[in-house]
Amino acid sequence: MEKGITSRAEDFSQWYNDIVMRAELADYSPVKGCMVIRPYGYAIWENIQRLLDKRIKDAGHQNAYFPLFIPESFLRKEADHVEGFAPECAVVTHGGGKKLEENLYVRPTSETIMYAMYAKWIRSWRDLPMLINQWANVVRWEMRTRLFLRTTEFLWQEGHTAHATAEEAEEETLKMLGIYKEFAENVLAIPVYDGVKSDAEKFAGALRTYTIEAMMQDRKALQLGTSHSLGQNFAKAFDVKFQSKEGTLEYVWQTSWGVSTRLIGAVVMAHGDDKGLILPPRVAPIGVVIVPIFKDEASRAKVLAVAKQCKEAIGDAATVHIDDREQYTPGWKFNDWELKGVPLRMEIGPRDVEKQQVVLVRRDEGKKEIVAQSAMKGRVLELLDETQRGLFERCKKFRDDNTLDVDDLREFAAKMESPGIFARSHWCGSADCEAAVKDQTKATIRCIPFGSNEEKGKCILCGKESNRRVIFARSY
RNA sequence: CGGGGCGUAGCGCAGCCCGGUUAGCGCACCUGGCUUGGGACCAGGGGGUCGGCGGUUCAAAUCCGCCCGCCCCGACCA
Numbered sequence: 349m350e351k352g353i354t355s356r357a358e359d360f361s362q363w364y365n366d367i368v369m370r371a372e373l374a375d376y377s378p379v380k381g382c383m384v385i386r387p388y389g390y391a392i393w394e395n396i397q398r399l400l401d402k403r404i405k406d407a408g409h410q411n412a413y414f415p416l417f418i419p420e421s422f423l424r425k426e427a428d429h430v431e432g433f434a435p436e437c438a439v440v441t442h443g444g445g446k447k448l449e450e451n452l453y454v455r456p457t458s459e460t461i462m463y464a465m466y467a468k469w470i471r472s473w474r475d476l477p478m479l480i481n482q483w484a485n486v487v488r489w490e491m492r493t494r495l496f497l498r499t500t501e502f503l504w505q506e507g508h509t510a511h512a513t514a515e516e517a518e519e520e521t522l523k524m525l526g527i528y529k530e531f532a533e534n535v536l537a538i539p540v541y542d543g544v545k546s547d548a549e550k551f552a553g554a555l556r557t558y559t560i561e562a563m564m565q566d567r568k569a570l571q572l573g574t575s576h577s578l579g580q581n582f583a584k585a586f587d588v589k590f591q592s593k594e595g596t597l598e599y600v601w602q603t604s605w606g607v608s609t610r611l612i613g614a615v616v617m618a619h620g621d622d623k624g625l626i627l628p629p630r631v632a633p634i635g636v637v638i639v640p641i642f643k644d645e646a647s648r649a650k651v652l653a654v655a656k657q658c659k660e661a662i663g664d665a666a667t668v669h670i671d672d673r674e675q676y677t678p679g680w681k682f683n684d685w686e687l688k689g690v691p692l693r694m695e696i697g698p699r700d701v702e703k704q705q706v707v708l709v710r711r712d713e714g715k716k717e718i719v720a721q722s723a724m725k726g727r728v729l730e731l732l733d734e735t736q737r738g739l740f741e742r743c744k745k746f747r748d749d750n751t752l753d754v755d756d757l758r759e760f761a762a763k764m765e766s767p768g769i770f771a772r773s774h775w776c777g778s779a780d781c782e783a784a785v786k787d788q789t790k791a792t793i794r795c796i797p798f799g800s801n802e803e804k805g806k807c808i809l810c811g812k813e814s815n816r817r818v819i820f821a822r823s824y
Numbered sequence: 825c826g827g828g829g830c831g832u833a834g835c836g837c838a839g840c841c842c843g844g845u846u847a848g849c850g851c852a853c854c855u856g857g858c859u860u861g862g863g864a865c866c867a868g869g870g871g872g873u874c875g876g877c878g879g880u881u882c883a884a885a886u887c888c889g890c891c892c893g894c895c896c897c898g899a900c901c902a
Contacts, residue, residue, distance in 0.1 A: 361896075376894085436901075457902090491825080491900055498901065571902065608902050641861055648860095679862035697861055707861085824901095 353687075355622045360566040367616055368495045371625045371688050381493040381500035385609065388688065389496075391633035392612055393503065397483065399535050399630065400505065400607070403527050409479040409507055414461050416485075417452040422460040425585040429459065432552020436489045438500075454487040459553065459578075459604055462508050463586040470590050470600060473512050477520070478600075481507040496613030497570070497824050504608035510588060510600040514579070517601035521577040524605040525558045528573040536611060537628040537739040538562045538618045539747055540572060541770075541819055543795030548779050551604075555579035561794040561819065563747040564617035567768030569794045569821035572614055575605035618743050619712075625689025626712050628739050629732040635666035636728060637690045641678045641697035650701050654721070658694065658706065661725050666692075666732060686711060691735045692728060710735055712742075753817065757808055760820070761789045770794070770821045774814035776807035784809050791820040 353370060354362040368374050373389030385393065401411070417440065424430045433456045440452040455461065466478060483505045493499045507524060511517040525542055532540045540560035550557035554576040561569050582588070583599035592598050619626040629635050638655045642648040652672060659668040669690075671681050678695070685693055695707040695716075706724055708717045712735055719727045751770040754760045763769045775781060775793065785808065786792050796818045805814050 365895090380894085432901095486902090488901070492896095492898085502902070504902070574902070606902070610902055639861095643860070674860090677860045677862085677864060679860085679864085681863090682861095683863050695861070699861075 353622065353624065356565060356620075363620075363622070364613075364617060365495065367620050367625055367687075368613075373612065373616070373625075374495050376495075379500075381490065383493075383495050383499050385503075388633060389612060392615070392627070392631055393609055395631040395633065396535075396611055397505075400527075400531055401481075401483070403531060404481050404505070404507065407479075407523065407527060409481045409509070411482065412480050413482055413484065414458050414465070416455055418455050418458075418461045420451040420453055422464055423453050425460065426553045426582055428581070429553035429585075433457065433488075438487050438489055455484070456486055456488045457604075457606075458482060458484065458486075458506055459508065459582055460586070463582050463588055463602070466508075466510055466600070467586050467588045470510060470588055473590055473592050476510060476512045476590060476600065477516065478510040479507075479520075480509070481505055494613075494824075496616070497610055499609075502608050502610070504606050506604060506606040509603045510583070511602070512590065512592070512598070512600070514601050517579075517603050518577055521556075521558060521575045521603045521605070524603070525560065525573070525575040528575065528605070528607060529560050531607075532560055532562065532572050532611075532614075533740060535628065535630045536615055536618075537630075537736055537743060538572070538614055539740060539744040541795055541797050543797035543819070545574075545795060546779075546782055546793045546818075548782055549793060551576045553578065553581055554604075555581065559795050561821075561823075562614060562618060563743075563750060563770060563821075564614070564824070565620075565746070566617070567750050567770075567821075569770065569819075569823040570610070570614050570617065571794070571823065572611060573605070573607040576603060578602040578604060619739050620689070623683070624687030626739065627689040627691055629666070629691045629736045632689065632691050633667065634669045634688075634690045635732055636662065636668045636692045636694055637681075637685045638668060638670045638694045638696060639678055639681045639685070640670065640672060641695060643698060647698045647701075651696050651698065654701050654706075655694075655696050658696070658721070658724060662728060665725070665729055692731055694724075694728070712738055751819075755805065755808070757785075757788075760785075760791075760808055764789045764791045764820075764822060768822060770819050771808075772800075772817040773808040773820055774803075774805035774816070775818045775820075776810055776812040776814050778807075778810070778812075781807055781809040785820065789820075790822050792823055794819045794821050794823060 353366040356363045372386045374383045374385050377384045437456050438454040441448060485501055485503050487501045489500060490498050509520050529540055529542050532538045540562045542560050545557040545559050556577040558575045560572045562572050564570050580599040580601060582602055588600045589597050590600060616625060640651045640655050642651045655670045659670060662668050691711050693709045700706055704721045705718050706721060708719055708731060710731055754771040754773050760771055782793055800816055802815050807814050
């Protein structure tokens with residue numbers, strides 16, 4: 349393995365690519381714009397899936413699977429939707445050597461194919477709410493791709509629900525956004541701003557789009573997840589109706605929400621350092637790596653025996669890996685596991701065997717700590733916990749320190765350029781002002797945040813009355 | 825699609841300007857030895873359509889033309 353990763357300060361984009369490739373999360377594929385998720389990266393995704401899937405199911409949803417192909421006519425049924433997605437779709441025109449009667453679109457998202465089925469399945473208010481989630485791949489023919497952040501094909505989950513009332517659908521939309529926020533903060537250790545998107549940024553076909561937005565270490569924003577209040581737009585397009593208790597025929601109110609493999613990119617850019625990845629313990633494929641150190645066959649046997657005892661003692665409380673590769677020196681392994689972002693390293697050498705102790709080193713802080721073997725398990729779990737919390741706190745402080753109230757456009761533009769910020773600024777609500785700000789500063793409205801107090805002010809661009817601040821940033 | 829850069833061993837590169845031994849170096853890989861508390865060392869070894877096609881020439885990685893691919897920067901986006 350080659351030494352040296354581009355530093356974040358030197359070139360953040362290059363650093364990101366170096367980490368993803370060198371930590372063996374993903375690799376470029378023979379297909380342009382597509383990536384191969386390698387075993388170590390996929391293990392992170394599996395952890396994300398497992399932990400998020402539990403939350404989705406606990407909230408009452410069931411998993412199902414719908415087809416990859418969508419008839420062209422389905423996509424065309426909702427005007428905004430087709431306008432938003434059709435240009436970036438892959439289209440199948442031939443099958444079995446023959447031209448198809450109707451083109452099939454490879455799903456860019458599954459609203460249309462799913463709601464065509466909902467129309468069959470929903471008859472009565474008793475069938476509601478319908479709460480279905482799907483784990484799937486989708487394809488969007490993006491111009492420029494970046495590993496995990498934007499690839500032609502990506503993996504995600506998409507939840508799609510149907511409700512009897514607007515209120516219930518709205519409640520569901522916000523509930524799922526809340527689950528995403530809790531997941532991002534407690535599992536990925538990434539603090540997020542939650543709020544609503546401006547009309548310009550909302551999902552094609554939605555009434556409203558809610559979002560969680562995080563700050564990466566280059567101070568750019570990354571949208572981690574969205575939850576859409578679809579209203580009755582799709583219900584009307586797909587004729588999804590139910591008979592109410594009162595006997596009337598009503599269109600359902602719908603929601604959809606999703607997060608993708610982009611979350612892995614977020615973890616890299618939120619926590620990593622110049623040595624490599626730093627994984628939050630809750631999603632790390634390996635929580636603790638034991639590096640044995642020995643001089644000869646005799647010490648080797650003793651050290652490995654103690655390593656195995658430690659692994660067994662920890663049991664299911666954390667995932668432990670013993671790195672007993674013989675062709676590498678301990679120093680090489682230290683660097684390798686730091687690159688891979690394993691949150692906690694345990695060193696065991698002849699001295700430690702002698703004194704019945706182990707050496708523990710947190711990945712994020714790098715300080716060595718000697719612990720008696722008798723106290724090892726408790727301390728390991730404590731340190732994993734502290735790492736999980738520490739990563740969140742560090743990330744939150746960075747974000748908060750770089751989130752500023754800005755009321756002057758010149759200052760706004762200057763700070764967007766360098767060092768880059770989340771600007772809390774007033775906005776009059778007009779799409780023209782929003783577009784002009786983007787044009788002049790490359791910053792977009794990430795969200796109109798929840799929980800911000802009403803406050804009189806003047807639009808950052810036009811100076812007209814505004815009654816709240818919104819968050820502007822440059823984004824991925 | 826516009827701008828920039830790059831294609832030589834698995835990876836990173838030198839050689840090209842100024843054509844001429846057997847195409848070279850570092851890392852990785854294989855064998856053996858010796859080592860292991862922050863990226864060890866020694867010896868031996870395997871691996872190449874020099875991105876592709878065509879042209880110039882006695883002779884092309886090197887000069888010329890066309891094509892292809894990839895990466896980075898913009899417009900579009902989870």
